[in-house]
Amino acid sequence: MTIMAAQAMLQVERVSKHFGAVSALDEVSFTVREGEVVGILGPNGAGKTTLLRILAGIFPPTTGTVRVAGRDPMHEPLACRQAVGYFPENAPHYPELRVQEWLRLVARWKRVPPSHEAEAVDWVLEVCGLQEMAQRRVGTLSKGFRQRVGLAQALCGNPLVLILDEPTIGLDPAQVADIRARVAALRGYRTVLFSSHILSEVEAICERVVVLARGRVVAEGTPAELSSRLGVRQRVLLRVDTPLASARPLLAAIPEVTAVRERAGALLVETNTDIDLVSRIGQLVRHRGWTIHELRHERLDLEDIFLELVRRG
Amino acid sequence: MRGVLHKELLLYFTSVLFYVVATVFLLLAGYFFWTNLDFYVRFGGMNLVRGLWQYQFYDLRQLLLAMIPLLTMRLLAEERRLGTLELLWTYPLRDWEIVAGKYAACMVVVFALLGGTLVYPVVLSTLQPVQPGPLLAGYTGLVLLAGAFVACGLFISALTDSQIVAGTATYGVLLLFWILTWNEAALSEGALRLLVPFSLFDRFQVFATGGIDTRDVSFLLLFTVAFLAGTLFALDARRWRGVR
Numbered sequence: 428m429t430i431m432a433a434q435a436m437l438q439v440e441r442v443s444k445h446f447g448a449v450s451a452l453d454e455v456s457f458t459v460r461e462g463e464v465v466g467i468l469g470p471n472g473a474g475k476t477t478l479l480r481i482l483a484g485i486f487p488p489t490t491g492t493v494r495v496a497g498r499d500p501m502h503e504p505l506a507c508r509q510a511v512g513y514f515p516e517n518a519p520h521y522p523e524l525r526v527q528e529w530l531r532l533v534a535r536w537k538r539v540p541p542s543h544e545a546e547a548v549d550w551v552l553e554v555c556g557l558q559e560m561a562q563r564r565v566g567t568l569s570k571g572f573r574q575r576v577g578l579a580q581a582l583c584g585n586p587l588v589l590i591l592d593e594p595t596i597g598l599d600p601a602q603v604a605d606i607r608a609r610v611a612a613l614r615g616y617r618t619v620l621f622s623s624h625i626l627s628e629v630e631a632i633c634e635r636v637v638v639l640a641r642g643r644v645v646a647e648g649t650p651a652e653l654s655s656r657l658g659v660r661q662r663v664l665l666r667v668d669t670p671l672a673s674a675r676p677l678l679a680a681i682p683e684v685t686a687v688r689e690r691a692g693a694l695l696v697e698t699n700t701d702i703d704l705v706s707r708i709g710q711l712v713r714h715r716g717w718t719i720h721e722l723r724h725e726r727l728d729l730e731d732i733f734l735e736l737v738r739r740g
Numbered sequence: 741m742r743g744v745l746h747k748e749l750l751l752y753f754t755s756v757l758f759y760v761v762a763t764v765f766l767l768l769a770g771y772f773f774w775t776n777l778d779f780y781v782r783f784g785g786m787n788l789v790r791g792l793w794q795y796q797f798y799d800l801r802q803l804l805l806a807m808i809p810l811l812t813m814r815l816l817a818e819e820r821r822l823g824t825l826e827l828l829w830t831y832p833l834r835d836w837e838i839v840a841g842k843y844a845a846c847m848v849v850v851f852a853l854l855g856g857t858l859v860y861p862v863v864l865s866t867l868q869p870v871q872p873g874p875l876l877a878g879y880t881g882l883v884l885l886a887g888a889f890v891a892c893g894l895f896i897s898a899l900t901d902s903q904i905v906a907g908t909a910t911y912g913v914l915l916l917f918w919i920l921t922w923n924e925a926a927l928s929e930g931a932l933r934l935l936v937p938f939s940l941f942d943r944f945q946v947f948a949t950g951g952i953d954t955r956d957v958s959f960l961l962l963f964t965v966a967f968l969a970g971t972l973f974a975l976d977a978r979r980w981r982g983v984r
Contacts, residue, residue: 446982477982483830486979505832513830519823521747523754535743536831580827 435494436461436588436618437482442491443642444477451477453642454491459588464614466633467622474642475622476516479592482620483513496587509537512586516593518577522566526557526576529565530583537584547583555579555609571602578609588618595628607632663704666693666721667712677715681707695725744833744841745848748815752849757810765807766856772799773860789874789950797878797948800857804850804886805914811849812893813907815842816971820901826983835975839968843894850886854879874950881947884960885940889914891967898974914940 437459444452452474459465467475481488484500484507493500500507521529530548539547552558555575560568565576574594581589591610595603611632613619623629629636630650638646638653646653667674671689678696679687683704686697698704705722712719752758773796780792819825828838861870893910900906920939921932936942943960946953 485826485829508830509832515823515826517823519827521824523751532743532747536833538832
């Protein structure tokens with residue numbers, strides 16, 4: 428079965444999901460276009476997994492509509508599932524099955540024609556770097572390889588859309604980098620929706636971010652758009668030999684400065700203008716005769732944006 | 741469905757539990773056959789059905805009651821525990837295909853176990869003529885009974901993520917259906933009349949003595965269908981209950 432490629436691969440319109448009295452999602456809307464890598468970002472309990480399960484066809488929304496590759500999962504569930512490769516959190520697997528055995532079963536379930544089954548499995552083994560592990564039982568593999576098997580089963584059958592729920596959770600830094608690189612390599616070839624609560628990860632891989640908090644979308648856009656939405660253009664970190672309590676009001680008195688915060692014995696000075704903030708702070712420090720231990724621009728990362736958006740949301 | 745069946749058979753035949761269950765089943769079945777044959781030779785008279793097969797089928801029935809919960813307990817409970825059920829739901833598979841594949845796989849295992857007991861009539865036929873009719877009736881009854889047990893076990897396995905809970909509860913429920921009418925003294929006549937049709941123990945009596953009663957066949961098939969439908973409902977509950 429072939430699914431016509433549509434420009435919008437995932438469309439979520441006013442989707443709500445309730446489990447009894449508990450509301451997991453509340454009027455969530457966003458669109459993911461073909462070839463995009465989009466991150467779903469949110470703290471634990473924000474509704475990320477519920478949203479991904481709806482898109483993967485596990486259960487329908489209580490209200491609202493979802494379209495996957497232009498089709499409605501309510502009316503064409505099997506075609507929609509065929510268009511999606513899903514990687515659930517913690518990469519569930521059958522420990523007793525061999526990697527190749529398992530992927531052949533997945534290929535069969537995803538309706539890969541029997542004549543192409545071996546080829547399809549070889550391809551995902553190669554893409555995920557699992558050729559050496561093909562005859563090993565999944566339960567005997569390291570966590571990093573098991574995550575790769577999870578990615579391989581999602582890619583099996585060549586789905587148009589990949590939905591990955593926290594694919595790097597519990598991995599060591601080298602394994603995280605490996606999975607990230609494999610997902611990043613899919614950009615342009617596959618539409619990817621990637622959930623994480625690790626902000627730097629989403630920032631590194633995704634072109635666009637949807638921030639969820641308490642079941643609602645609190646922000647959507649590129650990391651740069653989100654930072655400008657917060658009204659913070661630059662941030663400077665200052666570490667000096669004077670008590671922070673006395674330095675803080677003096678820094679806050681600089682007209683363009685919008686906020687001064689303390690963090691781990693340093694001061695973070697923020698502005699929403701393009702002035703040369705480092706120079707302005709340098710002048711003040713010289714004028715006061717303080718000794719500088721550290722003075723540098725700090726990259727405004729998603730962590731700050733995320734925390735602020737969640738707080739506001 | 742064939743993919744699910746294939747996967748389940750792979751999992752059965754790679755698990756130690758299957759080999760333990762099969763060994764215990766066949767050892768006990770053999771022991772029962774030996775003692776039943778001994779009884780038949782000493783006291784059974786000339787009627788092979790009444791003197792030997794009846795008792796052999798009763799014993800096999802007992803063994804199925806004890807062994808089937810061990811075979812069904814992991815079917816869906818383990819999938820829930822591992823999180824693989826969530827994965828199966830995202831493949832282009834209908835729920836009935838998942839249920840049918842698992843049910844069929846467990847029945848294949850039951851057929852394999854019962855198939856091992858066919859050696860007894862074959863051995864006996866070398867010593868004296870064996871009528872196939874009563875044996876066919878007895879094995880039909882065992883297969884129908886096992887089918888009902890497996891459906892019940894599959895349903896209970898769909899309700900929990902603990903294999904132990906699933907196995908224990910299946911055994912408890914089957915035992916309840918088994919002994920429903922045993923305490924006749926404690927039941928009023930009306931209650932007894934109401935319960936008799938639901939007694940799995942009573943439903944097997946005719947099969948064991950070489951007959952097939954369509955009412956028993958219908959009941960056992962209905963029992964099976966009801967529990968399979970219940971399993972589908974339990975899987976569908978994710979719509980309003982969530983995945984866990």
